[in-house]
Amino acid sequence: MNSDSVVEGALQGAASDMSYLSLFLEADIVVKLVMLGLLAASIWSWAIIIDKVLLYARTKKQMERFENVFWSGQSLDELYKSLGSRANDGMAALFVAAMREWKRSLETPKPAIASLQQRIDRVMDLTISREAERLEKRLLFLATIGSAAPFVGLFGTVWGIMNAFTSIAASKNTSLAVVAPGIAEALFATALGLIAAIPAVIAYNKLQSDAGKLSARMEGFADEFSAILSRRIDERV
Amino acid sequence: MRSSLIASTVLHGTLLVAGLIALPDVERMSAEPVESLPVELLSIEELTIIQQGSKRAKQLAEASVAPTTKPKPVEDPKGETEVKSEAPVAEKPAPRQTQSAAEPAPQSEPEPSVDPQAPKQAEAEPQEVAEPAPEAEKPKLADKLVKVMPISKPRVRPRPEPEKKTKRDFDPNKIAALLNKTTPAGGGVAQDDKPAALGTANGRTNVKLSVSELDALRSQVARCWNPPTGAQGAETLKVRLQFNLSREGEVTGAPQVLNSVSHRAFPAAAQSAVRAVYRCGPYQLPVAKYDAWQTVIINFDPQQMLGY
Structure with a gap:
């Protein structure tokens, strides 16, 4: 890194205006990369946040609608017929998986009833875990951004301050005008890191608990449905 | 996912542009000008x-240095x-x-x-x-x-x-x-x-020799002093000497020994002090303060002067 250019840049920075754009443009290449990376991380984490919020809202609405239909007294076979044809998620997927196993076991010439209950439970567990995974996908990225972004920003700051001190050494001038621009742009990196990290942490906590709630709700439904099917099986035997 | 990614990018772009436009430029902090205190370095001269x-001095309303003590006319x-x-x-x-x-x-x-x-x-x-x-x-x-x-x-x-x-x-x-x-x-x-x-x-009121000037005089004298160091208890041989100086820094009259110590070697020490005063003249001292060093009393203390 050419120390002359550092000094020059620092002095120019002192002379020119200190807008945020110029703060970025006059930064060292490493600091620039850090800033860009943090910006990308912020964009990505916000994309995840938006995506998850929409997904959870959609899932919650679907669950409510399905529960309404399910408890409306409609026969299970009819419900299965109406749902089975399309791709489902959430509680509908759970219901369809269980019903498919039920049908498969009973509609054969020789019904396999003995361990049907266990099979249905296992299928529903599988579906729940698959749904939960779909809900929580990419949430870990938010957690990573939340914990790592401040450090990345701090790295940019340390690097920038290092350059500021290099420029002191190069110009043999300790005046604030030489150091201040470097430190300002360095601190800008930390600011970006925090800007990326804070929403990520908050959203991670919120989305995590939301996903947990949705999973718990699905598990509750699975238990109820399992109880209903178990009663039916026992009636048959 | 793609739609939300686009939404996020648009959001960030909007925020950045809005920040560039709406956020005011960095305000310049106003530094209060510090009132300078003029200091002039003067030589003794x-x-x-x-x-x-x-x-030829311009007359000011008030005396520049000291108030006068003339009696006030009655009126x-x-x-x-x-x-x-x-x-x-x-x-x-x-x-x-x-x-x-x-x-x-x-x-x-x-x-x-x-x-x-x-x-x-x-x-x-x-x-x-x-x-x-x-x-x-x-x-x-x-x-x-x-x-x-x-x-x-x-x-x-x-x-x-x-x-x-x-x-x-x-x-x-x-x-x-x-x-x-x-x-x-x-x-x-x-x-x-x-x-x-x-x-x-x-022009000479309130004149005192500064500590450094006194030290200078003392060191000038001490250089020439050869006290009887061989004698037993030589460190007690303190001699207090008073002498007069002329304007040129030369010793006028005879130095007087002001104290006495009951010691065998004291007369010798006193003599050596007097010799030292004569030998080391003329002394270089600020003429302006002549009043202060016209008559000088110096303590010849072997402990201090010679570092016993």
Whole structure:
């Protein structure tokens, strides 16, 4: 890194205006990369946040609608017929998986009833875990951004301050005008890191608990449905 | 996922642009200008010149260094302060004015037209001028005038008035009061590039040798002192010596031993101290402080001077 250019840049920075754009443009290449990376991380984490919020809202609405239909007294076979044809998620997927196993076991010439209950439970567990995974996908990225972004920003700051001190050494001038621009742009990196990290942490906590709630709700439904099917099986035997 | 990614990018872009446009530029912090305290470094020589003063110094309202102790002339303090500030002006036209004071007309008549706002004063003054008062009565009149004036005067102060007042108030018996009472002292060295000061009375009051100067003198003497170091208890041989110095730093007269220690070697030590004082002259000391080192008393302490 050419120390002359550092000094020059620092002095120019002192002379020119200190807008945020110029703060970025006059930064060292490493600091620039850090800033860009943090910006990308912020964009990505916000994309995840938006995506998850929409997904959870959609899932919650679907669950409510399905529960309404399910408890409306409609026969299970009819419900299965109406749902089975399309791709489902959430509680509908759970219901369809269980019903498919039920049908498969009973509609054969020789019904396999003995361990049907266990099979249905296992299928529903599988579906729940698959749904939960779909809900929580990419949430870990938010957690990573939340914990790592401040450090990345701090790295940019340390690097920038290092350059500021290099420029002191190069110009043999300790005046604030030489150091201040470097430190300002360095601190800008930390600011970006925090800007990326804070929403990520908050959203991670919120989305995590939301996903947990949705999973718990699905598990509750699975238990109820399992109880209903178990009663039916026992009636048959 | 793609739609939310696009949404996020758009959001960030909007925020950045909004930030660039809406956020104000960094405000410049206003640094309060620090009042500078002018400090002038003077050499001892320059200080001496200032203290000695110069006859050509400009007279200031107050003495520059020390207040004078001349007895105050007995008179109305009010009148004095009023006149004093205009003293240099009043001094010259004075003798002529005494003669012209007898003719009242030309001075008193234009007054009402000049000063229409103070009719009271206009009344009071012509009366006073019209009857040419005997010389003895004048001070009283002047006092009266001083008493009358402040009532009518305070707000309006037309220009011709103060001039007139100095004419009226002038009294040859009080010339002393008009003079500036601080006398410039001594004929100082002329220094052209700096404003000269009036200086102190004799240019040397309050002069003390500084610690460093005393130390310099002591070290000059100590260099030449050979005390009887071989004697037993030599560190107790303290000699207190008084001697006079001339302006050139040479020893005049005989140094006197002021103390005595009951020790066999004391006479020898005292003798050696006297020899040392003679040998090391002339001493280099600031002439300006001659008063301070005209008579010097030095303690010859073997412990301190020779580092026993």
